[in-house]
Amino acid sequence: MDQNQRISIDGKHSYRLGGWKTSLGIRLLLFALLGLLFYFALAGRLIPQTYDIEPGAVSEKTIYATKQIENAIETQKAKEEAARRVQPVYSILPMKNESLIETIFEKLRQINADEQLSTNDKVNVFRNVFPTMYSDYTGNLYTSIRASDPANDGLLNEVKTALTEQQYRIPEEVYFKFPRLTKEDLDAMEPVAKDVVSRLMNDQLPNAQSARTRVAELVNTSPLTKNTSREMVQELARFVITPNKFANQKATDQERAEAREGTKPVYINKGDILVHKGEMVSDETYERLKTMDLLKEKVNYWPQLGLTLLSGLFVLGLYMFVRQSEHSIRSNNVQLLMLVLIYVLNITGMKIVALGQNMDYANIGYLAPVAMGTMLIAILIGMPIAFVSSILFALLSSIIYNIKGEVLFDFRYGLLALVVCITSVFAIQRANQRASILRSGIMISLTGAVAILAVTFLDNVYTRTEIMMSFGFTVASGLLTAVLVIGLMPFFEVSFGILSPLKLVELSNPNHPLLRKLLTETPGTYHHSVMVGNLSEAAAESVGANGLLCRVGSYYHDIGKTKRPSYFIENQMSMGNPHDHIEPALSKSIIVAHARDGVEMLKEHNMPKPIRDIAEQHHGTTLLKFFYFKAKKLQPEGAEPIPEEEYRYPGPNAQSKEAAIVGIADGVEAAVRSLRNPSIEQIDTMVRKIIKDRLDDGQFNECDLTLRELDTIAKTLNETLLGIFHSRIEYPADTAAKSDGKEAKQA
Structure with a gap:
């Protein structure tokens, strides 16, 4: 297999390895992974776990509530407890017992004044009249209660029962004493009886007997002097006194109903334990699990759909922002x-x-x-x-x-x-x-x-x-x-x-082994690299590129020169130029090798790829003009022309703005340093010439520098160089010419 075939295969293999970095399929896959990440991160909170469990079975896990629901049983218990705490409601009725006592005394006067009736007849009349008067009195009372609250039969029945059960029975011997009372006795007795009844009925009396026990005491303190009169007043007062405080079941039931309605529901909160591990699942607990969709027999797919849509919205928002972003x-x-x-x-x-x-x-x-x-x-x-x-x-x-x-x-x-x-x-x-x-x-x-x-x-x-x-x-x-x-x-x-x-700040530390090596072994290159760093950083920041990367990349861009430091003019000091004694082709090989050597040294020290790229790409595929023309000059007449490709750097061309800017700054610094007492016009001309030559040579074809940015870079480099060389600039016209070794330095 020849070298060209091997290069072709290596290129295809490299493409396959690097193709995923820009693959649309891989990109969509990564966004899909983000969606899955969002889904599973939120699933534990938004999608309840389901359990295969039956009533009466023992739970194998502790099950927690996934949402807040009302605890119906506890709520009902709380309502009944609130109703139980409500005291019975009583109604206080205006009994008008004074009117009953007046009617009784009027009857006593009327019957005792009837001379046609014997004493026994009067006694018999009294036995019948007193119950009748009591019955008439209570009947009127029942009528008034029904008229005021027709629907409250409970209160009416309570009043009837109380008045019937607590009716006072006048002793039989008292009826024989009533006919003996004279008109004067009755006139004296009536106000005392009214006063006693009025005073006792002012109190709330659920039971009339408690008031009747106080009658004798009040009568004995009255102005009555006759024992018979006192005795009769006591009996009549006891007869007239009735209960006036009655249990109102309707009002009680209403207040208890209001207490039940006013009781706040008891909730099972999210996170509360529904059933402990090892605990038997009751019917009540089973119903709660069913209500919360925690049973496998009742799977609810709506939460899954909702979470899928929510995760999709998150991913879509991020995707659209990344797509519209100007970031790489x-x-x-x-x-x-x-x-x-x-x-x-x-x-x-x-x-x-x-x-x-x-x-x-x-x-x-x-x-x-x-x-x-x-x-x-x-x-x-x-x-x-x-x-x-x-x-x-x-x-x-x-x-x-x-x-x-x-x-x-x-x-x-x-x-x-x-x-x-x-x-x-x-x-x-x-x-x-x-x-x-x-x-x-x-x-x-x-x-x-x-x-x-x-x-x-x-x-x-x-x-x-x-x-x-x-x-x-x-x-x-x-x-x-x-x-x-x-x-x-x-x-x-x-x-x-x-x-x-x-990381870049750490790499810029002068104590880094490679920078220490550059300083001690190639001090001229070290100073050159620092100057290139200053120029490239300013130029990069002027067009929005990474200035810090340019500075640090510049520190390492010529690290390969430490392999053969004496072959680079900035390190030759007072020694002679070795290139004067060797063939141009060998000189070219030595000069070109510093980029490759630098990349290998950077790899050995595990330097990041952007730094290695700057070291490899800062010369691009530029032509070593000095050695190319020297070789042509030494070529015998009639020989085949030397192709320019043999005297170009192997590249690649700059792939990023930062690599291109470092390359421009490298050439500008070397060129301007070669000038003796440069003027402002010389610096500007030199800077723009270097940029134009590289642009015409296609060195910027593979990076995204624009013509506007190149113009901005030129202006920034001029300003920076003016600050560096201001103390040595002479304003008269061009004076010095380049020496033969300057091309080697520019290399």
Whole structure:
């Protein structure tokens, strides 16, 4: 197999390996995985588990309530207890006993004044008249009760029963004493009897006997002097006194009904235990399980459909944002895979915290490091994606940590997650040291604590213990987030070849072994690399490229020169130029090899691929003009022309803005340094000539630099070079010419 065939096969193999990075199918698969992640992360809260269980069987698991339902039995018990506590209602009726006493005395006067009746006749009349008067009196009372409350038969019956059962029976011997009473005796007795009856009937009397026992005492203190008069007044008062307080069953039943209606339902809350492990399932418990759709015989597919649609909405929102984004993640499946992995880690952390959450320890949900995901996304991918992810994580938190079940989302956890996630994005945006992550964690703790205090005070249902626990968990969450991000950063940087700002700052440390080697063995190249770093960083930032990557990439772009330092003019000091004594082809091979040697050295030190790409691509496929024309000059007359391809760098051309900018800065720095006392016009002409030559040579065809950006880069390089060389610039016209060795330096 010849070399061309091997290169072709290697190219196809490389394409197959790298094709997944931009494959639409892989991209859709990753978004589908995100949808599955959302579905299964929320399924435990939104889709109840079902059990194969029968009444009378022993439960093999402890089963918890998945939603809040009314406990009908306990509610009924509470209602009956409330009704039982209601005391019987009594009605106090105006009995008008004074009118009865007046009627009695009127009859006594009338009958005693009738001289045609004998004493025995009068006694017989009295035996009949007194019950009749009592019957007439109670009959009128019943009529008035029926008229005032026709539907209250219970009260009427209660009154009838009480008046009948408590009617006073006048002793037989008293009837023989009534005829002896004179008109004067009756006139003296009547006011006393009225007064006694009135005073005793002012009290509430469910039982008349208690009042009748007090009659003798009141009569004996009256102005009556005759014993017979006192005795008759006592008997008449006892006869007239009746109960006036009667149990009103209708009113009692009404108040008990109101008490039952006013009793709050007893609920089985979400998370309450329905049946313990090893406990027998009663009929009542079985009905509750059926009500909550926890039985396999009654599968409810609506929650699954709802969760599928919700997960789809989450994925669709993220997909549309990524699709409209100008970030490279819209076409780079490697970054999308990293995003999916960050989501997996963040949601896993949230679920782990949720395992310890229950009704007694609901506040532990505040400990979840929700902001870990947004902080990693902000550092490794970009701020816009981090903001969108903050919203998604907030929605997920409000569902995952919602254990009350009254509503789908618990706004407290959603609000906290949104606050800490957005805080993490703003706090980490200019992080350039690991300590910056810790400071961001402290900011997360502070803002999260403020959010929790605000929600707690607004809820107005809290205890000092709850406040302290919520505050402590929130503060701990911020610190835990920082620790996890610091621990996970190296994993993502190594696994995905990510050059985060923190990693780039570490690589720019002069104590790095390769930079120490560059400084000690090739001080000229080291100084050249530092200058290129300054130029490329300024140029990159002017067009929105990664300036820090350009700076660090510039530090390592010529590391391959340490293999043969003396063959590069910046390291020759006072020694002669070795290229003056060797063939142009050999010189070309040595010069070209520094890019390949640099990539190999960077690989040996496990340097990230973007740094290796800059070292490999900063020359692209440019022509080594000095050695090419030298070879043509040394070529015998009539020989076949030397093709330019033999004196070009092997490439590849710059694949990114950063590689192209470093290449421009490399050529500009070498060219301007070769000028003796450069003027402003010389610098501007040199910069634009180098950019134009590379543009005409097709060196920018494989990166996305625009002509407008190239013009901006030229202006920025001019300004930066003017700052570097201002003390040595002479403004007169061009003076010096390039020496023969300058082309080697530009190489």
